Each structure stands twice: as C-alpha cells, then as structure tokens.
Amino acid sequence: MDMKVSKKKLGLKERYRLMTRDLGWDTTYQPKDKVLPYVGYEGIKIHDWDKWEDPFRLTMDSYWKYQAEKERKFYAIIDAHAQNNGHLNLTDARYLSALKIFLQAISPGEYAAHKGFARVGREFPGVGTQVACQMQAIDEIRHAQTQIHAMSNYNRYYNGFHAFADQRDRIWYTSVARSFFDDAMSAGPFEFMIAIGFSFEYVLTNLLFVPFMSGAAYNGDMATVTFGFSAQSDEARHMTLGLECIKFMLEQDPANVPIVQGWIDKWFWRGFRVLGLVSTMMDYMLPKRVMSWREAWNIYGVENGGALFKDLARYGITPPKGWDDAEKGIDHMSHQFMLGLYQWSFGTAFHSWIPSDEDMAWLSAKYPDTFDKHYRPRWNHIRKLAAAGTPFKNYGLAKLCQTCQLPTVFTEPDDPTLTCHRETTYKGEKYHFCSDGCQHIFDNEPEKYIQAWLPMPQLFQDPIKGDLGEWMKWVSLIDGKDNGDYAGSEDQQHFEAWRGLATTNQ
Amino acid sequence: MQIDLRTVAIEPQRQAFDHLVRSFGNKPASRYQEGSYDIQAAENLHYKPTWDPEQDLYDETITRVVMHDWYALKDPRQFYYSTYTLARARQQETAEANFSFVETRALADMLPPELRAVALAVLVPLRHAAWGANQHNAFICGYGFGTAFTQPCMYHAMDNLGIAQYLSRLGLLLGDTAALDAGKRAWLDDAAWQPLRRYVEDCLVVRDPFELFVAQNLVVDGLLYPLVYERIVDAHLSSRGGSAVAMLCQFMNDWFDETRKWVDAVLKVAAAESEHNRAVLAAWVRDWSGRAASALLPVVELALGPQADEAVAEYVAALSARIVKAGIPA
Numbered sequence: 061m062d063m064k065v066s067k068k069k070l071g072l073k074e075r076y077r078l079m080t081r082d083l084g085w086d087t088t089y090q091p092k093d094k095v096l097p098y099v100g101y102e103g104i105k106i107h108d109w110d111k112w113e114d115p116f117r118l119t120m121d122s123y124w125k126y127q128a129e130k131e132r133k134f135y136a137i138i139d140a141h142a143q144n145n146g147h148l149n150l151t152d153a154r155y156l157s158a159l160k161i162f163l164q165a166i167s168p169g170e171y172a173a174h175k176g177f178a179r180v181g182r183e184f185p186g187v188g189t190q191v192a193c194q195m196q197a198i199d200e201i202r203h204a205q206t207q208i209h210a211m212s213n214y215n216r217y218y219n220g221f222h223a224f225a226d227q228r229d230r231i232w233y234t235s236v237a238r239s240f241f242d243d244a245m246s247a248g249p250f251e252f253m254i255a256i257g258f259s260f261e262y263v264l265t266n267l268l269f270v271p272f273m274s275g276a277a278y279n280g281d282m283a284t285v286t287f288g289f290s291a292q293s294d295e296a297r298h299m300t301l302g303l304e305c306i307k308f309m310l311e312q313d314p315a316n317v318p319i320v321q322g323w324i325d326k327w328f329w330r331g332f333r334v335l336g337l338v339s340t341m342m343d344y345m346l347p348k349r350v351m352s353w354r355e356a357w358n359i360y361g362v363e364n365g366g367a368l369f370k371d372l373a374r375y376g377i378t379p380p381k382g383w384d385d386a387e388k389g390i391d392h393m394s395h396q397f398m399l400g401l402y403q404w405s406f407g408t409a410f411h412s413w414i415p416s417d418e419d420m421a422w423l424s425a426k427y428p429d430t431f432d433k434h435y436r437p438r439w440n441h442i443r444k445l446a447a448a449g450t451p452f453k454n455y456g457l458a459k460l461c462q463t464c465q466l467p468t469v470f471t472e473p474d475d476p477t478l479t480c481h482r483e484t485t486y487k488g489e490k491y492h493f494c495s496d497g498c499q500h501i502f503d504n505e506p507e508k509y510i511q512a513w514l515p516m517p518q519l520f521q522d523p524i525k526g527d528l529g530e531w532m533k534w535v536s537l538i539d540g541k542d543n544g545d546y547a548g549s550e551d552q553q554h555f556e557a558w559r560g561l562a563t564t565n566q
Numbered sequence: 567m568q569i570d571l572r573t574v575a576i577e578p579q580r581q582a583f584d585h586l587v588r589s590f591g592n593k594p595a596s597r598y599q600e601g602s603y604d605i606q607a608a609e610n611l612h613y614k615p616t617w618d619p620e621q622d623l624y625d626e627t628i629t630r631v632v633m634h635d636w637y638a639l640k641d642p643r644q645f646y647y648s649t650y651t652l653a654r655a656r657q658q659e660t661a662e663a664n665f666s667f668v669e670t671r672a673l674a675d676m677l678p679p680e681l682r683a684v685a686l687a688v689l690v691p692l693r694h695a696a697w698g699a700n701q702h703n704a705f706i707c708g709y710g711f712g713t714a715f716t717q718p719c720m721y722h723a724m725d726n727l728g729i730a731q732y733l734s735r736l737g738l739l740l741g742d743t744a745a746l747d748a749g750k751r752a753w754l755d756d757a758a759w760q761p762l763r764r765y766v767e768d769c770l771v772v773r774d775p776f777e778l779f780v781a782q783n784l785v786v787d788g789l790l791y792p793l794v795y796e797r798i799v800d801a802h803l804s805s806r807g808g809s810a811v812a813m814l815c816q817f818m819n820d821w822f823d824e825t826r827k828w829v830d831a832v833l834k835v836a837a838a839e840s841e842h843n844r845a846v847l848a849a850w851v852r853d854w855s856g857r858a859a860s861a862l863l864p865v866v867e868l869a870l871g872p873q874a875d876e877a878v879a880e881y882v883a884a885l886s887a888r889i890v891k892a893g894i895p896a
C-alpha cells in the first residue's frame with residue numbers, strides 16, 4: 061500500500077519563511093506595547109514588518125555547520141602560531157602597537173555589538189529582523205573572542221596587552237571607541253541599527269578591517285590575518301543586514317527619511333572620528349605598509365561610500381553632512397594624531413616613535429601636499445629634541461572633545477595651520493569640541509552628551525609624578541614597559557634578542 | 567629567509583591577561599576564561615539608555631537576584647563560541663542523518679495514522695513555544711549582567727530557534743505545510759494550547775532577566791522537555807511503533823540533558839549566594855511552576871488522555887526534587 065502523500069515542493073524563500081517568521085504570532089494575552097516597549101519612541105514608522113526582505117537565509121543547522129568549519133580552521137592556525145613562536149615572523153615588534161590599540165579599543169566594541177544585537181534581536185517586532193539580528197549577536201561575541209584568543213599569545217611575550225580589560229574602561233584614548241559603542245547602545249533600536257549596521261559595518265569595517273588585515277599579512281602576523289579572514293563571511297552578512305535595515309526604514313514611510321538622514325549624518329561623523337586611530341595605525345604603525353590612509357579612503361570611503369549614497373539617493377538621502385569636512389581632513393589626520401600620540405606616549409599602553417628617514421620619505425610621497433609642508437618640520441624638531449636627550453613630552457593633555465573624546469588636535473577644514481576648536485554653553489556649563497560635526501551632534505542631544513565620562517582630565521594634566529604614578533596604577537599601565545618610545549623599549553630588546561636566537565648560532 | 571622559529575626556546579614574560587591572573591592566579595588561562603571573564607564594560611559607562619534612563623547600560627539592579635560577582639555563574643560546559651558551535655555542529659550532523667534515515671526509508675509514511683496525528687498535534691505547536699523561549703533567552707543575554715551568565719543564554723536562544731526549526735521540519739515531513747498551518751491555528755485558538763501560550767506571553771512582559779531564566783529555562787522547560795520528549799515521544803509513541811518520531815526528536819532530548827546541567831549550576835550558585843536570593847528564587851519557582859504544570863496538562867492530554875494527570879504529577883515531583891537539589895527551598 062502506498063501511503064505516500066505528495067508533498068508540495070517548497071521554494072527556498074517559502075521554506076525560510078516557515079523556519080523563521082511563521083514561528084511568530086501577534087500576542088493577545090499581553091498588549092503589543094508591553095511586549096515591545098521600545099520600538100515606537102524614536103518616531104520611525106513601520107507599517108508592515110512583512111515587507112522586510114531577509115538579507116540572507118540561514119537556518120540554524122547550516123549556521124552551526126558553516127561556522128564550526130571556520131572555527132576549526134581558525135583555532136588550528138592560531139594554535140600552530142603559538143606553538144611555533146609565530147610572533148617572531150613579524151616584520152618588527154613596532155607593528156604590535158596597532159594590535160594593542162585594537163585589543164584595547166576595538167575588540168570591546170565587538171562585545172558591545174554582541175550585547176546590542178541581542179537587545180534589538182528581542183525588541184524589533186518582525187521575526188525576520190529579529191533572527192538576522194540574533195545571528196549578528198552571536199557572531200559578534202565570536203569576533204570578540206577570536207580576537208582575544210588570537211592576541212593572547214602576544215600577551216605572553218610582549219607588553220601593552222596585559223591590561224586590555226582595565227584599559228577599556230579607564231585609559232583615555234579607548235574612550236573614543238567606548239563612547240561610540242555606548243552611544244549606539246543607549247540609542248533606540250532603529251538608531252542602533254544605523255550606528256552599527258551602517259556606521260560600524262559599512263564605514264568602519266571596510267576602512268578598518270580590509271587595510272588592517274592586509275597590514276597584518278604584510279607584516280607577518282598570521283594570527284590576526286586568520287581572525288580577519290575568518291570573520292569576513294560574517295561581515296558580509298552584517299553589511300547586507302545593515303543595508304536592508306536602512307532601506308526598509310526608508311521604504312516604509314517618507315516621514316522616516318529625515319530621521320534616518322539625521323542618524324546617517326551623526327554616525328558617519330562618529331565613525332569617522334574613531335577612524336582617527338585607524339589612520340594612524342595605517343600610516344605610522346605598520347613597519348611594512350600596504351597603502352596609505354589616503355589611498356584606503358579613496359577606495360573604501362569615496363568609491364564604496366559614493367556608490368552607497370548614489371544607491372540611497374532615490375529615497376531622498378544625501379551624503380552625510382560631514383562628508384566634505386572629512387575629505388579635507390584625510391591628508392592631515394594621521395599626522396596630527398601620531399604627533400599627539402608621540403607627545404603623550406607616557407600615557408599610552410603602546411609605543412609610538414619618531415618616523416625614520418625612510419618612513420618620512422614614504423609619508424611625503426603619499427601625502428605630497430601636506431607632509432613636507434606641515435608635518436615633517438614638526439617631526440624634525442621632535443627628533444632634534446630627542447637627540448639632545450630632552451625628548452618632547454606634553455604633560456598637559458589637550459582638551460578632549462565632549463562628543464568624540466579625541467583630544468582637539470585637528471585643524472580647521474580650510475586652514476591646516478589653525479587648530480579647530482568649538483564651544484557650546486549649555487545650562488551654564490561650557491563644552492569643547494574638535495569639529496563642527498561633533499558640536500552638531502552635541503547640540504542635537506545635549507542631555508545625552510553632557511553625561512559623557514571624560515577620562516581623568518584633571519589628573520592627567522597634572523605634571524606631578526606622584527599623581528601621574530597613581531593614574532598609571534589606576535589604568536594598569538606599567539611605566540617604562542608599556543608606554544613611551546619604541547626605541548629602547550623592552551619589546552624592541554626582546555624581539556631583537558629572540559629573533560637573534562633564531563637567526564644565529566648562539 | 568625561512569627560519570626555524572620552533573627551535574627557539576624563549577621565556578614568556580607573563581602567563582595570562584591581568585584580569586585573569588587576578589581571578590585565577592598566575593597561570594595560563596583557558597580559552598573559556600579568556601572569552602568570558604570581564605569582557606563586558608564595567609566602569610565609566612558614558613550615557614544612560616534613552617530607552618530607559620532609569621537603567622545603566624549594563625545594570626545588575628534590574629533583577630532582584632543580587633550577586634557579589636556575576637562571573638561566579640559560570641557554565642560547567644565551559645562553552646565559548648567555538649566549543650558551542652563545534653558541539654552543535656556535531657549534533658546537527660546526527661539530526662541530519664536521522665531526518666534522512668526517516669525520509670529515505672519513508673518511515674514517516676509507515677507511521678500508524680493515530681500516532682502521526684498525536685505527534686503532529688503535540689509537537690508542531692511547540693515550534694511557537696520554542697520561538698517564545700528564543701525571545702526570552704535573547705532578552706536575558708541582552709539585558710542580563712556579566713558574560714559568564716549571559717553568553718550561554720545567547721547560545722540557548724539560538725538553540726531554541728534551532729529546535730523551532732527542527733519541529734517545523736518534523737511537521738513538514740509528517741504532514742506538509744498544512745500541518746504547520748494547523749499547528750499554528752491550534753497554538754492561537756485551541757483551548758488545549760491557550761494556557762501555555764498565555765504563559766509564554768506573560769513571560770514576554772517580564773523584564774527581570776533572572777526571573778525569565780527561572781520561568782523559562784528552569785520551570786517550563788524543566789517540565790516540558792521530559793514530559794514531551796521522554797514521556798510522550800520516547801515512551802508513549804515509540805512503544806506503539808512511532809520510533810521514527812523519536813529519531814526526529816533526538817536533538818531535543820540530547821539538548822535538554824546537556825543544558826539542564828548548566829541551568830542547575832547557575833541556580834545553585836545564585837541560591838548559595840544569600841538568604842535573599844534563595845527567597846527570591848523560591849518565590850519565582852512557586853509563581854511559575856504551578857502555572858507551568860497546569861499549562862502543560864492539556865498538552866499532555868492530547869497524547870496521554872486520562873493518564874496525563876499522573877504523568878504531569880510525576881514530572882512536577884521530579885522537577886521539585888531538582889530544584890531542592892539546586893539549593894532552592896520548596
């Protein structure tokens with residue numbers, strides 16, 4: 061007896077619908093606004109969550125299968141890297157400064173993204189949206205963990221990695237990235253999606269990961285290359301999610317357009333300021349450079365960003381407000397920031413250094429309009445001071461920007477000889493900003509930004525060694541080991557000695 | 567130049583990251599420790615959430631459970647992303663093999679019709695309950711405090727989704743899309759399912775992450791999984807020729823055996839922490855377990871009929887013993 065019932069052949073899309081959005085239902089025992097209390101207050105109007113297009117269709121069984129495959133490879137490689145002293149393959153231990161900044165400032169951001177996506181994975185009404193967000197939530201904890209695991213072995217041999225958890229919360233420069241992620245997480249679910257899905261995944265990931273991972277490859281850092289490549293297919297999913305989310309908001313109601321535009325303006329500038337750190341890593345901290353910050357910007361900022369905004373133009377979205385100011389800052393920012401880092405290197409848990417002749421030749425070739433004119437003379441001056449045994453140290457930290465938390469070291473968009481500084485007085489209190497972009501962000505939400513925690517400005521300005529010592533203890537910075545010039549550092553001595561052991565017969 | 571770096575014996579400068587040395591002593595840390603401890607921002611949070619300015623971004627006071635150290639709630643499985651994913655990848659391979667075994671041998675078609683009807687009636691609507699569980703665990707991960715406690719909840723949420731998807735496939739295999747439609751109608755309208763749906767929806771408005779942990783992961787799952795998969799699927803259906811259904815549910819059985827150890831470990835530590843915690847946990851258990859038992863009774867009746875009462879009572883007793891063993895007073 062043939063009992064076979066003929067089954068409908070399900071298309072992929074229909075099958076995925078059954079595996080995800082068909083699982084949900086409209087609650088009747090509890091009102092919607094109590095189940096999903098945060099979805100309305102930002103003013104975004106969604107009329108039909110069913111119009112959400114799944115940016116990718118991945119059921120959990122395939123997710124586990126694909127991800128496990130990648131995990132196996134990743135850990136096999138970093139285990140081998142640790143066992144075989146892979147760190148001695150680095151071009152030079154100067155390279156590690158970039159990694160230290162990454163672990164202290166960026167990996168905690170991966171974790172914050174994990175938490176934030178778990179939250180929006182619960183708070184959005186559409187099941188399709190929720191599932192996509194939840195997958196990003198679990199991916200992001202993966203990124204935080206693979207980064208920590210990849211850098212764990214460097215921590216065993218080099219300074220500056222050991223206190224990343226303390227420094228994430230306390231040291232001054234990490235609050236640039238921390239405030240970015242705290243800002244995103246304290247926003248509503250829709251703004252969070254623009255902050256992370258657009259600014260972090262679109263603006264930052266391209267400009268951060270691609271050049272950074274190629275930088276790692278160029279400089280012999282297999283551990284970092286491995287986590288970069290391993291994260292790539294996750295990132296592809298995250299970018300399509302971010303883009304789908306923007307489009308969905310724009311398509312649902314024309315009243316959403318100005319709100320989304322405001323967020324794009326804000327989060328472009330927020331993201332761009334975090335990239336101040338990246339520009340410096342690229343132009344100064346890679347012993348063997350892949351491309352300049354300017355070149356990366358031309359490809360990933362101008363070309364990719366341009367294409368994105370051309371695509372969004374049909375909804376009435378225009379390029380972010382700060383775009384032109386950003387463009388004007390590109391040829392300056394890495395130099396301005398590295399000069400800052402060098403003079404405050406007593407307060408950083410990584411090393412900086414004076415660029416060599418060869419470095420300066422590269423910088424002047426990559427930045428023909430700015431380096432020789434504005435920055436070479438300053439480096440030459442600093443070099444003279446160092447040669448005379450009186451290295452340049454600035455124990456007074458410049459004012460920190462209330463919004464982006466960077467020291468106000470940047471110049472006016474149209475006058476590179478003039479430091480840019482803006483002020484707003486709010487409720488009788490004066491607040492300082494590095495740029496128009498940051499001032500606008502503050503002025504739109506002053507009640508939020510007056511809460512910003514500014515990392516220890518008083519103590520830091522204080523040149524008294526005792527207080528500085530206390531501050532260093534508080535941020536778990538070991539003076540003379542973690543900080544200062546790379547030249548003469550323990551990292552340099554160790555790396556050269558260990559490499560010597562490997563390359564000579566002693 | 568290819569240099570043989572392995573031959574170089576060099577002394578490490580330190581064993582582990584500072585925060586791990588402080589917690590576990592000066593020795594190499596495990597990957598679980600590296601990936602779990604102190605990786606949530608702890609100090610100098612910049613802004614209050616605009617969605618609830620009463621809260622901090624990471625706020626341990628939104629639950630009534632009080633822990634001196636939230637990282638004490640560790641996962642005995644020591645799951646971090648990699649070990650979690652590898653474990654589930656192996657299980658999904660088995661599940662895949664089971665599904666294709668049933669499919670290629672057309673075992674579903676050989677099921678006695680009354681057993682197929684019971685399997686569909688009980689299991690298919692549960693895909694919605696599993697989705698509810700996913701919502702709760704995503705919530706606990708999102709708003710709970712401390713990675714040791716919250717990270718396994720993200721894994722649990724994805725497991726809940728995976729289970730909802732396996733149940734959907736089971737429905738398609740035993741009964742086509744019509745079975746999923748019927749299951750959803752039952753979930754929404756049939757009297758037998760309303761108490762359970764109400765339980766899930768009431769949980770959707772609980773915003774204390776630890777209370778949700780108790781209501782979902784301890785109480786309702788603590789009854790539902792053994793009652794449905796052990797008692798109904800493995801015992802009742804299998805003994806009547808429905809072992810194909812048991813094969814399709816192996817993932818859920820294995821999953822419950824594994825995850826209950828984690829749930830118990832978390833509760834044990836939280837209860838051992840203080841008299842206050844024990845009282846809070848006991849009150850939650852009281853509130854939710856009576857409701858869970860009566861919500862599951864009509865579901866169990868769909869399969870066991872008049873024996874449902876006895877079965878539910880038996881598993882309620884087993885759960886109570888489990889809870890007492892975890893140090894929560896009755």
Ligand SMILES: [Fe+2]
Binds near residue numbers: 173
């Ligand atoms: Fe990431």
Ligand SMILES: [Fe+2]
Binds near residue numbers: 464493
């Ligand atoms: Fe700024």
